[in-house]
Amino acid sequence: QPANDELAGLHVLVTAGPTQEPLDPVRYLTNHSTGKMGYALAQEAQAMGAEVTLVSGPVALDEPDGVHTVHVQTAQEMFDAVHGHFAQADIAIMAAAVGDFRPEHRSEQKIKKTGGVMPPITLVQNPDILAWAGEHKRPDGSQLVCGFAMETQDLLANAQSKLERKHCDMLVANDLNEPGAGFAHDTNRVVILTPDTDKNATAGENGSKIHAEPQPLMDKRDLAAVI
Numbered sequence: 001q002p003a004n005d006e007l008a009g010l011h012v013l014v015t016a017g018p019t020q021e022p023l024d025p026v027r028y029l030t031n032h033s034t035g036k037m038g039y040a041l042a043q044e045a046q047a048m049g050a051e052v053t054l055v056s057g058p059v060a061l062d063e064p065d066g067v068h069t070v071h072v073q074t075a076q077e078m079f080d081a082v083h084g085h086f087a088q089a090d091i092a093i094m095a096a097a098v099g100d101f102r103p104e105h106r107s108e109q110k111i112k113k114t115g116g117v118m119p120p121i122t123l124v125q126n127p128d129i130l131a132w133a134g135e136h137k138r139p140d141g142s143q144l145v146c147g148f149a150m151e152t153q154d155l156l157a158n159a160q161s162k163l164e165r166k167h168c169d170m171l172v173a174n175d176l177n178e179p180g181a182g183f184a185h186d187t188n189r190v191v192i193l194t195p196d197t198d199k200n201a202t203a204g205e206n207g208s209k210i211h212a213e214p215q216p217l218m219d220k221r222d223l224a225a226v227i
């Protein structure tokens with residue numbers, strides 16, 4: 001792809017990958033995210049001339065050249081890193097699959113089998129990083145926040161409500177049931193939602209209008225360029 005400088009002078013913050021929420025020194029809760037979409041976004045933004053900070057959960061990908069990569073493990077660590085970089089960001093794209101819950105207690109020692117009695121594991125909620133960013137945008141509207149939604153049912157309705165609830169300027173929705181979409185694939189098939197004042201747009205939860213643009217099945221790097 002030809003290089004361009006569409007994002008020159010702008011700072012782009014991207015989150016990518018899963019989080020790991022430790023239970024004890026050898027076990028954690030996580031998900032199937034590989035980080036491919038977020039890394040593609042970081043690479044593409046860098047190629048478009050942006051200064052890029054990539055906050056990445058544990059993935060098996062190489063750090064993109066020319067990108068400032070911050071490695072984190074837990075959702076709380078990802079939140080802290082985003083919190084520290086958000087004020088300088090002109091565009092924030094939250095592509096990470098952040099764990100919604102974490103074990104309330106992290107055992108110092110490996111949890112042992114106890115004669116058929118299962119250890120109780122209490123989960124507590126993690127901070128919602130995207131929602132926090134949506135609430136803390138600069139009041140002058142000079143920051144754009146983009147979220148992702150991965151759904152297995154009611155894709156558009158769930159995505160619309162997410163766009164509104166989390167005060168996003170753009171939401172990239174993918175249906176896990178679509179062939180070639182979602183986790184681990186090199187391709188993705190999404191619908192891009194933006195708030196819209198067009199009278200033909202569909203009305204969302206609070207009567208606000210949403211513009212929905214379905215995209216064809218695409219390589220994640222090409223999709224990154226579109227986003």
Ligand code: C5P
Nearest residue numbers: 094095096098127128129130147148149
């Ligand atoms: O509500 P849901 O988890 O489906 O929202 C997905 C979007 O929110 C993604 O952009 C994801 O990166 C972001 N998110 C987040 N922090 C969380 C949960 C989700 O930033 N704790």
